[in-house]
C-alpha cells in the first residue's frame with residue numbers, strides 16, 4: 001500500500017512539474033526504445049531476404065532500418081532539450097514542495113527531537129535526488145519498452161534464448177545489493193558526517209572565529225574532524241569493496257553464458273535448424289541485452305535512490321499531516337476581553353526527561369503588561385514559547401478568554417501576535433524589508449515601516465545607512481552593510497513593532513544588546529503607546545528582562561524559579577513582600593549606586 005502511494009507520488013510529482021513536456025518526452029522515449037531493436041530486426045530481414053533472394057523481404061528490411069534510423073535521429077535531436085527542461089522543472093517543483101511542507105508545520109517539536117530533525121535533515125540533503133525523478137522515470141519507461149521488444153525478438157528465434165536476459169538480471173541483483181550496502185554505510189555514517197560538518201562550520205565561521213582563536217581550539221577541531229572523517233571513509237570503502245567484488249563475479253559469469261549462447265545458435269544454424277537471419281539477430285541482439293542489463297544495473301542505484309527519496313518525502317508529508325494541528329480550528333479572538341489564564345501548566349521539551357515548567361498558575365488580565373523575571377534557566381523563554389504556541393503544554397491548559405489555546409487555529413493566533421527575541425534573526429535583506437516583514441501584509445507601506453523604526457528606536461541606525469531604508473544589509477552582498485549587534489537588535493525591535501496593535505506582544509530580552517539607559521528610554525516610550533493600544537484591543541504585553549529598571553514598569557511582575565512561579569505582584573507589592581524579587585532588586589540597585 002505504501003509502495004503504491006510512493007510510486008504514485010513519484011509519477012504525479014513528475015507530471016505535475018511539466019505535464020506537456022513529460023507527455024512528449026514519454027512518447028519520444030518509447031519510440032527510441034523500440035528503434036534500436038527494430039533496426040536489428042530490419043537487418044536480419046535484409047540478410048534473410050538477400051540469402052533467400054526475396055525482394056519483398058529485402059524492401060521490408062530496408063524500410064524498417066531507415067525508419068528506425070529516422071526515429072533515433074529525431075529522438076536524439078528533440079528528446080534532449082525536452083528532457084532537460086522537464087528535469088529542471090522537476091527539480092524546482094520538488095524544492096518548492098519540500099519547503100512548503102516543512103515550513104507548513106506550525107510547531108517546533110520537529111526541531112527538538114533528534115530523531116525527527118535527523119530525518120528532516122536527511123530529506124532536505126537528499127532532495128535533489130527526487131529532482132532527478134522525472135529523468136529516472138522516463139529512463140525506466142524506456143527500459144521496460146526496450147526490454148519487452150528485445151525479449152519478443154529473442155523469443156521469436158528460440159525461447160531458450162530468453163534465459164539470456166533472465167540470467168543477465170543477476171547483474172541487476174548484484175548491483176542492487178551493492179548499492180543497498182553502500183547506502184546503508186552512508187546512513188550509518190550520517191552522525192559522523194553531520195558532526196564533522198558542524199565542526200567544520202565552527203572552524204571557519206567568522207562568528208565563531210573569535211572564540212576558536214582565543215581558546216586555541218584549531219588543533220582540537222582539526223583532530224576531531226579528521227578522526228570523524230577517517231571513521232566514515234573506512235565504513236564507506238568497506239561497502240564499496242564488497243559491491244565491487246560481487247558485481248565483478250556476476251559480470252564474468254554473464255559474459256561466459258553470452259559466449260555460450262552465440263556458439264549454440266551458430267551450431268544450430270549450421271545444422272539447418274535456424275536461418276542466417278536468426279544468427280544475425282542473436283549476434284546483434286546479444287550486445288543489446290548486455291547493454292540493457294548493464295544499464296539497468298547502473299540505474300538500479302538511481303531507481304533505489306529516487307524511491308528512497310520519495311519514501312522519505314512521503315514520511316515527511318505524513319509527519320506534517322499528523323503534526324498540522326488540524327483539529328485546532330477555532331479562530332483567535334480579535335480582541336481580548338478577560339485575558340490569558342495559565343491553569344496548572346506543565347511542560348517538558350520533546351524527548352527530555354524532566355519538566356521545565358510545572359504547576360504554573362497565572363492570570364494575565366486583558367490590556368496588561370506582565371514582566372517575567374528569574375535566574376537563567378528558570379523557564380521564562382519556555383513560557384513565552386508556550387504563549388506563542390510553538391509547543392502545547394504537556395499538562396494543564398492555557399486559556400485565551402476562556403478558550404483553550406490548543407484548540408485555536410495557530411495561524412490566526414500568530415496573526416495577532418508580535419514578538420522580539422534576544423536571539424533574533426539577522427535577516428540579510430534590504431533595511432526596509434528587515435523591518436517590514438514584521439507585518440508581511442504591510443511590508444510595502446513605507447509610512448508604517450518608518451513608524452516601526454521610530455518605535456523600535458532604530459532611527460539613528462537608519463540615518464547612518466548609506467541609502468537609508470533602501471540599504472542592503474549583511475556582508476554576504478557586495479554592497480551590503482554589516483551592523484553591530486545592538487544595531488541589528490534595534491532593527492529586530494522595529495520589526496516587532498510593525499504590528500501596531502497586537503493582541504499579544506512577546507518581548508523576550510529583545511534589548512539585551514542595548515545599554516540599560518537606551519533600554520529604559522525605549523520601554524518608557526513604548527509603555528505609553530502600548531497602554532493606548534491595549535485599551536482598544538485588550539492586548540497583553542509579556543516582557544522578559546533581567547533589568548529591574550525596565551521590569552518595574554510592568555503592571556504585573558512574575559518571579560520564576562526552577563520552572564515554577566514563586567511570586568506575583570506589582571513592583572511595590574513585591575518590594576513590600578521582601579521576597580526573592582526584593583532581594584534581586586536590591587542587589588541590582590546596589591550595583592548601580
Ligand SMILES: Nc1ncnc2c1ncn2[C@@H]1O[C@H](COP(=O)(O)OP(=O)(O)OP(=O)(O)O)[C@@H](O)[C@H]1O
Pocket residue numbers: 112349352356374375376377378379380381382383
Ligand atoms: N529546546 C530545548 N530543549 C530542551 N531543553 C531546553 C530547551 N530550551 C531550554 N531548555 C531547558 O529549559 C530550561 C528553561 O530554559 P529557558 O530558556 O526557558 O530559561 P530562561 O528562564 O528563559 O533562561 P535565560 O534567562 O537564560 O534566558 C533550561 O534548563 C534549559 O536547559
